[in-house]
Amino acid sequence: MPDYTLKELMTIAAAREIRDGDIVFCGTGISMVAAMAAKNISAPNSVIFFETGAIDSLLEEVPLAVSDSRVMFWTSVNGNLADAFAAMQNRVTGPHVVGIMGAAQIDKYGNLNSTAIGDYFKPKVRFSGSGGACDVASFVGRTITFMQHEKRKFVQKLDYITSPGWLDGPDGRKKAGLPAGGPASVITNMATMGFDETTKEMYLTGFFPGITPQKILDNMGFEIDVSRAKEVEPPTEYELQILREKCDPQRLILG
Numbered sequence: 001m002p003d004y005t006l007k008e009l010m011t012i013a014a015a016r017e018i019r020d021g022d023i024v025f026c027g028t029g030i031s032m033v034a035a036m037a038a039k040n041i042s043a044p045n046s047v048i049f050f051e052t053g054a055i056d057s058l059l060e061e062v063p064l065a066v067s068d069s070r071v072m073f074w075t076s077v078n079g080n081l082a083d084a085f086a087a088m089q090n091r092v093t094g095p096h097v098v099g100i101m102g103a104a105q106i107d108k109y110g111n112l113n114s115t116a117i118g119d120y121f122k123p124k125v126r127f128s129g130s131g132g133a134c135d136v137a138s139f140v141g142r143t144i145t146f147m148q149h150e151k152r153k154f155v156q157k158l159d160y161i162t163s164p165g166w167l168d169g170p171d172g173r174k175k176a177g178l179p180a181g182g183p184a185s186v187i188t189n190m191a192t193m194g195f196d197e198t199t200k201e202m203y204l205t206g207f208f209p210g211i212t213p214q215k216i217l218d219n220m221g222f223e224i225d226v227s228r229a230k231e232v233e234p235p236t237e238y239e240l241q242i243l244r245e246k247c248d249p250q251r252l253i254l255g
Contacts, residue, residue: 004235006029008240008244009234010187012239013187015043017184018038020043021046021095022047023046024038024047024049025049025098025099031144032062035048036247037243037247041239047134051131051132053077053078053079053082054078054079055084055089057073058075062247075079088136099136100142100146102114102160103145103155104127105154105158107156107222108156109169110143110186113159113161115159116159129162130163133162137183142183144185144187146186146187147186154221156221156222160195165182165183166182166183182200191204191206191211191229203226207232209234
């Protein structure tokens with residue numbers, strides 16, 4: 001099998017979650033490279049857009065921020081923040097809109113905290129907060145979340161709910177008045193996780209080569225079902241070629 005880095009494996013694992021025709025709302029960093037990889041490998045009809053209003057950018061180079069002028073190159077629509085969030089909340093296309101997110105904490109229902117660790121008024125650590133993350137989690141058809149796989153990040157109870165997942169279970173979003181949608185997958189530096197269709201609880205879908213399900217559980221603050229998990233397929237030579245030569249040849253994100 002070809003040699004690859006952990007970051008490349010995470011990126012390809014996320015790219016495989018993006019379907020042809022999806023409208024992908026993403027930020028910068030690994031989420032952007034994953035969206036670019038999907039468009040160049042398996043989802044040529046996907047559309048990438050950014051909160052700054054750039055919709056369907058050509059992305060011949062990796063932008064380093066959503067305000068980087070490269071996100072505006074050869075766009076179908078060069079709009080603004082309102083245009084981007086209108087596209088995200090359009091329920092005609094809503095089921096096909098996927099948001100790629102990150103956070104400091106996640107619980108078993110996919111709720112995310114990117115606001116503070118500890119008491120909100122006297123936190124141990126204060127983060128940048130929601131930005132558009134709460135809107136993305138509330139309105140898009142499904143979300144993909146990147147996390148580092150650590151016990152302090154996979155917690156029984158969030159210190160603060162910044163972005164809603166399945167809230168408290170199967171009817172949580174409906175009771176809160178949110179539209180259909182919710183978290184679909186979580187990708188870490190050890191594994192991939194999904195959410196049970198009935199209970200909406202997180203479960204293990206795949207473990208990375210060389211990582212055991214037990215090691216994954218040992219690095220979580222709550223138990224998940226591992227019985228359905230399979231080893232994640234490593235990136236193919238073609239996937240790596242596209243990733244390295246087309247998406248991020250300067251290794252700005254992949255290192």
